[in-house]
Amino acid sequence: MALSNPRLCFILLSLFPALVSGLEVTTTQVVALEKAAGQSVKLDCQFTLVPEDSGPLDIEWSLLAADSNDEDKVVILYSGDRVYEDYYQPMKGRVHFNTPDPKNGDASINLTGLKSSDSGTYQCKVKKAPGIGSKKMKLIVMVRPSKPRCSIQGTTEEGKNIVLRCTTAEGTKPMQYNWEKTTDNKLLPSTAVLDPVEGTINVRNVSTSASGTYRCVASNRVGSDDCVLNLLITPPRNTAGIIAGSIIAVLLILILLAIILFCFCRARNRKKYEKEICNEIREDVPPPKSRMSSERSYIGSQRSSLGSMTPSNMQDYTLKSQYNKIPTVEEYERPPSVAPLPPPTNVAPLPPPTSVRMAGPNLSRMGGIPVMTPAQNRDGSIV
Structure with a gap:
């Protein structure tokens, strides 16, 4: 067993150059x-x-997934002496092999019109049986800063606190902001605090010497852009005068509104009064009574009554106290419902007329015309 292990190691070492x-x-x-x-x-x-690599040549470029649970995206492929470029739709028409014939040993690719979504890890895998090789590389597509916008926050009045702000809508971080003054002594205010990451300058208790032109440059590793800001610090305002002027203006407006309201109400009341007068039903006033005409008509009626009387009934007429005087104005204007006043007692009665009768021939001789007088009752009315 001990001899077999060295022998196995020798066999593996002999095969290592081939591997x-x-x-x-x-x-x-x-x-x-x-x-x-x-x-x-x-x-x-x-x-x-x-x-020894005698098999068919295959070249595959893929975009590796950030999550291990997702699938890798094949970007471009070379297989069977043919190029396939439409595997990945977001890069269609933007990815190509560097050479028309990659089998000569150049499997490089070119990406054009880069987008931020193209960022990621790419892998080049070359296969030719029995050999195989691969290489990974990371691509970071950065967006250069867009045109920044310079603005002022706060009141540009002497003694106040202001903030100069510089912002960009697009740009890959990390982003750097640099402020500089381009006029006068080209120095930032002594109380200014610069934040290069947020792109702000905080200036406390600003003075008129801070007025001028400022320039902000936004930059990252792939580009930069700038904006210009004009700052004008004004002297402090007269607060008391502004308050007094505001009060006077408000009072004038209230007085004007009161005058307008008064005129409106007056015109409305006048219009309402005229409308009520037009709709009112009036009763005609009777004409005034004429004293002279009334007295004359009364006297004339009395004369006509006396002229129609004969000497025979004159005595009866003289006995009537109501025919011996003309009624006064008070008696004439007294309503009929009021009883007549009694005749005065201090008036002396008229003497009785002489009962002289003249014959018809005598009247004719004297030029008179005999008149037949109708009979009368005791009250003096014609029967």
């Missing part, structure tokens, strides 16, 4: 490559063959 000989990948490329998005990259894979 280590054959296909070999001789690429000396670095393990990791860093490229910017949009650029092109060449992934080297050089190999050598030996006479």
Whole structure:
């Protein structure tokens, strides 16, 4: 048993040159490559063959999965003297072999129009039975910084605290930000605190000497870009004057609103009053009574009554106290419902008329015209 072990080792050593000989990948490329998005990259894979490698040549490039549970993605393949380039749809039309005939010992590929999704670990595997060889390399596709945006946070007033900020929408980290002043003494304010990772400058108790033009440069390992900012620090404002002016402005606005509201209410009330007057139903006022016409009509009626009387009934008429005087204004205007006042007692009665009767011939001789007088009752009315 002890002799058999040295013999076995001798047999294995004799076979070792045959095991280590054959296909070999001789690429000396670095393990990791860093490229910017949009650029092109060449992934080297050089190999050598030996006479014992007599089988068909197969070359396979694949993108290894980050998770061991996922499958690797074949990017490009050479088999049976034919190239297959459409295995991986995201890289269709962007991946090619470096030479038209890879069997000459050059299995390198070129990637064009790099994208950030192209980052990963690639493996070149060459097979030619019985030989086999492989090589892994890492590709990092970095996105260069986009145009940064410079902004100011805070009040640009003397004595206040402000922050100058620089940000980019795109760019592969780690990102560096550098601020510089391009005017005057080209020195940042003495109270400024620069943060190159966040891209900010904190300035406390800023003074007017900080006014000027500032430039921010955003950069990473594949590129850089910049932006410019103009900073103007103003003197402190008169707070008391601003407050007083604001109060006066508010009072004027309130007075103006009060005047407008008063005019509106007044116009509305006037319009409402005119509308009520137009809709009101009025009663016609009776015309005033004429004293002279009433008295004249009364006197005329009395005269007509006296003219129609004969001497025979004059005596009865004289006995009626109501025919011996003209009614006063108060008696005339008294409503009919009020009883007439009694005749005055201090008026002397008229003397009785003489009962003189004249014959018809005498009246004719004197030029008179006999008139037939109708009979009257005791009250003086015509029968």
